Amino acid sequence: MGEFELIERFFKRPARRAALGIGDDCALLQPAPGMQLAVSSDMLVEGRHFFPAVDAARLGHKALAVNLSDLAAMGAKPLAFTLALALPRAEAVWLEGFSRGLLALADAFDCELIGGDTTQGPLNICITILGEVPAGAALLRSGARAGDDIYVSGAVVNGACEMLGQARMALEVARGTLALDAAAGTQARARLETPTPRVALGLALRGIAHSAIDVSDGLLGDLGHILCASGCGATLQADLIATNLIAACADNTLAKGLFDLNFARKMTLAGGDDYELVFTAPPSARAAVAQAAAATQATATRIGQVDAEQGVRLLDAQGQPITQRYDSFDHFKV
Amino acid sequence: MGEFELIERFFKRPARRAALGIGDDCALLQPAPGMQLAVSSDMLVEGRHFFPAVDAARLGHKALAVNLSDLAAMGAKPLAFTLALALPRAEAVWLEGFSRGLLALADAFDCELIGGDTTQGPLNICITILGEVPAGAALLRSGARAGDDIYVSGAVVNGACEMLGQARMALEVARGTLALDAAAGTQARARLETPTPRVALGLALRGIAHSAIDVSDGLLGDLGHILCASGCGATLQADLIATNLIAACADNTLAKGLFDLNFARKMTLAGGDDYELVFTAPPSARAAVAQAAAATQATATRIGQVDAEQGVRLLDAQGQPITQRYDSFDHFKV
Numbered sequence: 214m215g216e217f218e219l220i221e222r223f224f225k226r227p228a229r230r231a232a233l234g235i236g237d238d239c240a241l242l243q244p245a246p247g248m249q250l251a252v253s254s255d256m257l258v259e260g261r262h263f264f265p266a267v268d269a270a271r272l273g274h275k276a277l278a279v280n281l282s283d284l285a286a287m288g289a290k291p292l293a294f295t296l297a298l299a300l301p302r303a304e305a306v307w308l309e310g311f312s313r314g315l316l317a318l319a320d321a322f323d324c325e326l327i328g329g330d331t332t333q334g335p336l337n338i339c340i341t342i343l344g345e346v347p348a349g350a351a352l353l354r355s356g357a358r359a360g361d362d363i364y365v366s367g368a369v370v371n372g373a374c375e376m377l378g379q380a381r382m383a384l385e386v387a388r389g390t391l392a393l394d395a396a397a398g399t400q401a402r403a404r405l406e407t408p409t410p411r412v413a414l415g416l417a418l419r420g421i422a423h424s425a426i427d428v429s430d431g432l433l434g435d436l437g438h439i440l441c442a443s444g445c446g447a448t449l450q451a452d453l454i455a456t457n458l459i460a461a462c463a464d465n466t467l468a469k470g471l472f473d474l475n476f477a478r479k480m481t482l483a484g485g486d487d488y489e490l491v492f493t494a495p496p497s498a499r500a501a502v503a504q505a506a507a508a509t510q511a512t513a514t515r516i517g518q519v520d521a522e523q524g525v526r527l528l529d530a531q532g533q534p535i536t537q538r539y540d541s542f543d544h545f546k547v
Numbered sequence: 548m549g550e551f552e553l554i555e556r557f558f559k560r561p562a563r564r565a566a567l568g569i570g571d572d573c574a575l576l577q578p579a580p581g582m583q584l585a586v587s588s589d590m591l592v593e594g595r596h597f598f599p600a601v602d603a604a605r606l607g608h609k610a611l612a613v614n615l616s617d618l619a620a621m622g623a624k625p626l627a628f629t630l631a632l633a634l635p636r637a638e639a640v641w642l643e644g645f646s647r648g649l650l651a652l653a654d655a656f657d658c659e660l661i662g663g664d665t666t667q668g669p670l671n672i673c674i675t676i677l678g679e680v681p682a683g684a685a686l687l688r689s690g691a692r693a694g695d696d697i698y699v700s701g702a703v704v705n706g707a708c709e710m711l712g713q714a715r716m717a718l719e720v721a722r723g724t725l726a727l728d729a730a731a732g733t734q735a736r737a738r739l740e741t742p743t744p745r746v747a748l749g750l751a752l753r754g755i756a757h758s759a760i761d762v763s764d765g766l767l768g769d770l771g772h773i774l775c776a777s778g779c780g781a782t783l784q785a786d787l788i789a790t791n792l793i794a795a796c797a798d799n800t801l802a803k804g805l806f807d808l809n810f811a812r813k814m815t816l817a818g819g820d821d822y823e824l825v826f827t828a829p830p831s832a833r834a835a836v837a838q839a840a841a842a843t844q845a846t847a848t849r850i851g852q853v854d855a856e857q858g859v860r861l862l863d864a865q866g867q868p869i870t871q872r873y874d875s876f877d878h879f880k881v
Binding site for chain 1 (some may be wrong): 588
């Protein structure tokens with residue numbers, strides 16, 4: 214199978230929103246008047262962002278999901294994306310699965326594949342996503358103000374809670390440092406491999422939230438970006454989310470695990486790959502935040518507040534400071 | 548050096564055109580009214596698109612140049628780009644060179660780095676470029692009509708000709724199948740490693756050319772995309788460009804080379820990585836094409852015409868058919 218047959222067979226579909234889709238030197242998009250274009254790129258590398266053995270359809274889903282999550286964190290509506298794909302070999306079975314997972318999520322979010330590149334090389338997936346947001350309405354990292362509440366998103370899907378920390382739990386299971394019952398293990402793995410980007414919540418938070426980011430490297434690191442960009446600090450009810458995670462896993466953790474409070478803090482404060490939104494909003498907007506979450510089948514848990522004082526203060530369930538450090542993921546340091 | 552220090556130190560600069568540049572979940576661009584957005588992604592893989600030992604600054608130049616060339620082939624004006632970079636290690640010396648070469652070309656074409664991604668992994672460079680073109684004015688692959696002249700671009704820079712085939716010659720030198728004198732070798736290598744995207748020519752051809760593409764995989768393959776999209780065929784004066792190349796190399800080819808007519812045909816018809824424009828225009832536009840080329844310090848050599856009959860007919864200098872086949876580059880077939 215050659216390069217052009219590969220594109221034709223697995224990725225090319227008629228252009229819908231695009232003025233010109235796959236098949237020329239560039240794609241053409243007609244931006245809507247008054248809208249700003251939100252642009253983000255994410256690259257996924259085998260062995261770094263996913264296991265070599267991961268299911269191709271799930272990988273296709275995740276590659277787009279992490280990009281949709283960047284739009285969600287800006288309050289931007291998905292429009293289109295390009296896919297650059299380096300593959301060791303052009304394998305039809307893998308490509309069928311990958312494109313199916315990718316395009317199913319694209320359809321679910323009405324986000325069109327408009328172009329890209331395919332080449333031979335170590336497996337590498339690079340997606341650049343384009344969204345739109347009314348000028349001035351984007352949720353920036355720099356908008357947090359002292360006194361803002363800090364929230365983290367989640368969801369309840371078919372009676373099961375989606376919350377911060379589960380993706381990292383799946384990673385620990387894969388590493389053999391944690392064991393989970395079948396149901397909890399499956400759910401955690403789904404959170405790691407097929408995260409749900411909170412696009413609808415991000416859109417609903419326009420005009421309500423002062424700042425937002427998505428959790429890819431870990432809560433503390435990603436919230437840190439908001440605080441740094443906004444020139445603020447924060448106090449977090451750290452054990453609120455840790456004990457939530459423990460409660461959700463109470464019946465499910467097998468003996469092999471080390472699921473104590475410290476472990477739960479590590480999962481929730483420093484675990485990455487969750488793609489939940491962390492955002493801040495003034496206390497006067499509490500009802501509006503609850504309404505935005507409810508309207509979009511999401512939850513928004515208030516986990517702390519923004520302080521004028523720099524630095525992050527972690528409090529335990531008794532309101533006492535936690536002195537242990539929890540570091541987020543850094544691609545060149547871990 | 549961590550991920551964020553790397554970005555801060557080598558790639559982050561104040562936003563100019565962008566409403567929001569590097570440092571949030573997405574960059575924000577304000578499209579101009581009436582303009583369409585041209586979008587293209589190109590991925591460069593070590594060992595496939597460049598030699599592991601290539602100079603970092605030249606690699607930075609080339610990574611952006613191949614993307615600018617896609618805008619040139621659409622007649623689109625460069626606006627901005629994202630850079631996704633997988634690196635085995637964060638090496639300051641390499642990053643300094645790479646970012647210098649990349650950003651120098653970006654400045655030369657007023658094209659702003661607005662975001663991207665950095666990660667640890669096998670060296671892989673993925674750039675997505677954004678340009679603008681008035682609605683309806685883009686140079687498409689599908690616009691060629693029977694009777695159109697076919698042109699290939701080039702330039703004369705400091706008395707030296709830039710023409711189709713030189714990039715492939717540099718590849719042959721690197722492979723040890725061709726030897727060139729120092730001056731010719733240096734020029735050929737510059738054509739391979741630091742190609743000049745014909746952006747100004749592409750803009751000048753708006754309203755004149757019927758169709759355009761840039762030569763990345765080889766003239767026959769890339770022209771083939773125009774013919775396929777336009778439902779036409781072509782007759783090419785194949786030896787016109789081959790003998791031009793031979794003439795340019797007449798004094799320069801060392802004994803080790805096999806620089807006969809067949810070799811020159813291979814370089815010009817099937818050699819890739821030239822990033823010249825191939826375009827078609829009606830015979831009535833010959834003066835306008837010459838004027839567009841002259842105004843942009845480029846050359847436009849007429850090398851054949853578009854036929855209603857499918858297929859490509861190659862003619863030698865005597866007007867006789869050439870029966871030998873010359874194949875373009877395919878990433879999954881070569």
